[in-house]
Amino acid sequence: MATRLEAMRDNCRVVTRVVGEELYAAAIDLAERLPEDVQRARLICLPIVMSITRDMIDREMRSLATQRGPSINSIATSLDLPFETVRRNILRLHAANWVEIGEAGGVTLPNPVPASLATWCVELGGRLRRIAERIEALGATDPRPIGDGSCDNSCILGALDLCLAMAGTKKHFGLRFTELLVVNFVCTASVVHLNAGGAGTNPYAEPDTVPPDAERAFIPLDELAKTIGVSRSTIYRIVSNAERSNLFERRGYAVRPAASLLGSPTYVQALQLVAGRTATLFSRIERHRCGLGCTALDQVLGRPRPWRQTSTLLPRPEIG
Template sequence: MNSADADGPRIYRPGVRMAASYFLDALDRMVRFSGQDLGPCLVFMGTVWANVSWAAEGDDDAPLPAEVDRRPVSIYRLADNLSMPYETVRRHVARLDAAGFVRRDPLGVVAPDAVFTTAQAADVMTGSWDATVRLRRGLEALGVALPTPAATVPPQALPWVGRLSAAFVLGGVDFITQAIESDPVSCLIYLAVNRENLASLLADAERVQPYIGADAIVPDELRQPTSVYRIARVLGLPYETARRHVVKLVETGWLERLPDGGLITPGRSLAHPAMQEAAMQAWPLVRRFLGRTATLGLGGAGDV
């Protein structure tokens, strides 16, 4: 029995919904930090994690090392890791290189130390820490039992949580990307449309009660439609890029365009076996991420 089965849909489905919102917020912080579009931000996050992932291997309960030398990653490996075309990743790397967020050497692509020493980078890492605390608190409110945080916070905990957060986001996005048989940008558009659809409902304490911790999927008629323009703004995408991805998602049935032009994630897409499987696969990832960050002291008494 996997952890999703053990917790049951009344916990893991709303938990995965919280995680999806976490993914979107993490990408928003990265877009604002880098001044780049969503695509280059995904490549940057993939580079950051690939550079240090070797140091995070092993026992999930073991403390992570304080600081590591970054190992270059090839564009081919990045493209494979991110489920993105090689040429697309190559273009994004060129943009990131020109902006100073990565550097190219004969062995591959590296995120240089200078990127992580600015006040803006510190704000991103603090934002990752705070967002992870909120995710943990939200899951605890659902009744999810999580590992007790370490009593002390090691000096390099903040940057390591930022790096683990990048891996968590990329892993979760990958599950949904596979479910919709598309690319990470389309996946994030799908998640953003769903969040926009549910935002007003989730903000209404009375109306949302039947759907908190419930197995039921919110009916289509309760979803607040959104627009391509709004999604482009939310994700930091050029409008035309967002429009092309939306057209593809509508054609494949993952999104639905209403007669007035509004967009929703229809209940049938959320109930699709591939999407149900993606949610079940993502749930252990959520637990693993929060377990690993707990070893760094995240979620302790000092986090309010």
């Protein structure tokens, strides 16, 4: 009998379709919540904010010293971004009171977290639960990968880890974050209708099953620019470059992913990486037991207790 990891890697296309549908929507939602001063660099600020938020939540749940936080250089290195780009945008976020920079140079979130970001984090945890439910319904994983009693804080941390894992696939394609978001968004939006199948249906789920032309919808460029929140000129430039690289097929003012991209070893490797990471995170959430760290995080996110089932509150501060 296949393990959860094996099953989800074998069904990597359906897993990543579901993951992409929820997490790209979450990324666009967060971009709209960012301070006005960083809106022009919103797609660069997304992974920066996610990385800082993920580090803060992990430290709180482990009851570590959150005031230290990662340095600007470590954030730039982990995201594979130029140091000066990261420094400039962190200073803008700091001016907008979205991050704090300690005396030792560590970057973390203020306490309490900005209300819009805290709300987004709570909603992100719910998105991960929906991902698990949908993947289960489509028959791509074992029953109840995330139980009702699982900690919401652990779900938030898992979803942020998954967002950063997807952002890390830019190394597979040699793309910048803006280009990666556009390419992956088009790949997901073009076939997202396949997620609407009935229980136990997972068409074009395995690595070698590329959706045929009839199943790959064209995405209008104007709609793409409006949804992602960037100018049409930027979208046209990215799409033109992607078309020349045989990543996209274009019909008038609409695009869809090319079959050569969807069937390429590089793309399949990225799908299996994300699917495998999703399975690992589901297992980590299952093993987690709440402790003092989760209680502290409740305060940081500005949510009064009890908001979780008290039966999950065990005297263990570590995360599984």
